[in-house]
Amino acid sequence: MTKLTVNTARPYDIMIDRGLLEKAGALSRGVNGGERALIVTDSNVAPFYASRVVASFDAAGYQADVFIFPAGEESKRLTTISEIYARLAKNRLTRGDLIVALGGGVTGDMTGFAAATWLRGIDFVQIPTTLLAQVDSSVGGKTGVDIPDGKNLVGAFWQPVLVLADTDTLDTLPREVLTDGMAEVIKTAAIKDLCLFEMLENRDMDGANREPIISRCIDIKRGVVERDERESGERKLLNFGHTLGHALEKHYRYTGLTHGFGVAVGMAAVTAASEKQGLTAVGTASRLAALLKKYQLPISDPAPQSEYLSAVLLDKKMAGSKIDIVLLREIGNAFVHPMEVTLLSSFLNSQSEAIT
Numbered sequence: 335m336t337k338l339t340v341n342t343a344r345p346y347d348i349m350i351d352r353g354l355l356e357k358a359g360a361l362s363r364g365v366n367g368g369e370r371a372l373i374v375t376d377s378n379v380a381p382f383y384a385s386r387v388v389a390s391f392d393a394a395g396y397q398a399d400v401f402i403f404p405a406g407e408e409s410k411r412l413t414t415i416s417e418i419y420a421r422l423a424k425n426r427l428t429r430g431d432l433i434v435a436l437g438g439g440v441t442g443d444m445t446g447f448a449a450a451t452w453l454r455g456i457d458f459v460q461i462p463t464t465l466l467a468q469v470d471s472s473v474g475g476k477t478g479v480d481i482p483d484g485k486n487l488v489g490a491f492w493q494p495v496l497v498l499a500d501t502d503t504l505d506t507l508p509r510e511v512l513t514d515g516m517a518e519v520i521k522t523a524a525i526k527d528l529c530l531f532e533m534l535e536n537r538d539m540d541g542a543n544r545e546p547i548i549s550r551c552i553d554i555k556r557g558v559v560e561r562d563e564r565e566s567g568e569r570k571l572l573n574f575g576h577t578l579g580h581a582l583e584k585h586y587r588y589t590g591l592t593h594g595f596g597v598a599v600g601m602a603a604v605t606a607a608s609e610k611q612g613l614t615a616v617g618t619a620s621r622l623a624a625l626l627k628k629y630q631l632p633i634s635d636p637a638p639q640s641e642y643l644s645a646v647l648l649d650k651k652m653a654g655s656k657i658d659i660v661l662l663r664e665i666g667n668a669f670v671h672p673m674e675v676t677l678l679s680s681f682l683n684s685q686s687e688a689i690t
């Protein structure tokens with residue numbers, strides 16, 4: 335087992351191990367003295383894991399109930415939050431009680447937001463069950479929902495009291511969802527850790543390798559979040575590949591292409607371009623592309639760049655004329671490169687020649 339402590343304003347532990355679901359109730363007891371717990375999960379995760387988690391909370395002396403919502407990003411909205419509030423009211427959860435997020439990033443973001451706002455904030459425990467949620471969304475305290483005008487536009491910073499990443503839960507993940515999460519793992523290695531990058535090159539994401547790989551990713555994100563809880567500086571590095579990734583996701587209206595696939599294309603494209611312009615060590619782009627390919631992630635997309643970039647340009651022009659692009663100096667070493675938005679497409683233009 336690996337245990338990491340996040341020293342934000344409200345410090346909390348993250349545990350990474352196999353078989354944590356069965357211990358979730360007892361471990362939560364260590365940080366919360368409430369009587370009631372509401373476990374929020376989705377319709378895909380519930381059949382696999384809800385009863386085990388409820389049993390574990392019952393055994394730890396909680397009156398536990400489960401709220402199940404239909405799986406998918408479409409559920410990450412205020413109507414689901416209202417339904418969660420209604421259940422919290424019905425079950426009379428008070429300030430000292432507990433909300434538990436059992437699922438991927440959608441469950442974690444939404445449950446965290448409900449916890450941040452119910453009675454102006456009560457304890458919540460994250461039990462992330464996707465790779466993305468384990469290495470990324472469950473760490474850092476960003477919670478929220480989507481509204482028709484955009485993703486994650488409504489939310490709050492609210493830290494969990496405990497995060498339990500049970501690596502066994504990844505066994506039931508559809509392959510595409512696991513691959514999607516690998517993009518964030520590779521991103522983390524690329525911006526911060528050459529050793530992790532080499533580990534990913536030399537090993538696979540199977541049973542025994544999961545704990546060290548996931549733990550390292552969490553440790554890196556933990557460090558960044560501790561130093562920059564509210565995203566004013568270093569935390570921006572975590573956006574490597576995301577400007578283009580988001581543009582592509584938007585281009586496909588958040589349906590044709592997953593987040594991780596967009597980020598993979600984004601990382602490959604900016605790195606190829608920055609290497610061409612002498613900002614990145616020679617050989618970095620091809621090494622990154624090879625690792626992305628190894629994990630079945632794309633390094634380019636058939637959509638014309640001018641089309642999908644126009645959406646970002648429009649957004650960013652409203653915010654100001656500069657955009658912060660994250661680039662690699664070399665593998666494991668990233669920096670923020672402010673750029674005029676209007677120069678972004680010319681910066682990226684020569685990318686295809688550099689990707690082999």
Ligand SMILES: NC(=O)c1ccc[n+]([C@@H]2O[C@H](COP(=O)([O-])OP(=O)(O)OC[C@H]3O[C@@H](n4cnc5c(N)ncnc54)[C@H](O)[C@@H]3O)[C@@H](O)[C@H]2O)c1
Pocket residue numbers: 376377378379382405406407410437438439440441443463464466467470471472473474475476477485486503504505506507508511514
């Ligand atoms: N808060 C943050 O800092 C942060 C960071 C990155 C992403 N996010 C958010 O995370 C969300 C994406 O997260 P996600 O990819 O985990 O999506 P998700 O929660 O929708 O999970 C993906 C799919 O996997 C299923 N699933 C989850 N765990 C499973 C398991 N163990 N076995 C079988 N199926 C399982 C889900 O039901 C869903 O169908 C987005 O809404 C994004 O905005 C938040």
Ligand SMILES: [Zn+2]
Pocket residue numbers: 518576593597
């Ligand atoms: Zn991401």
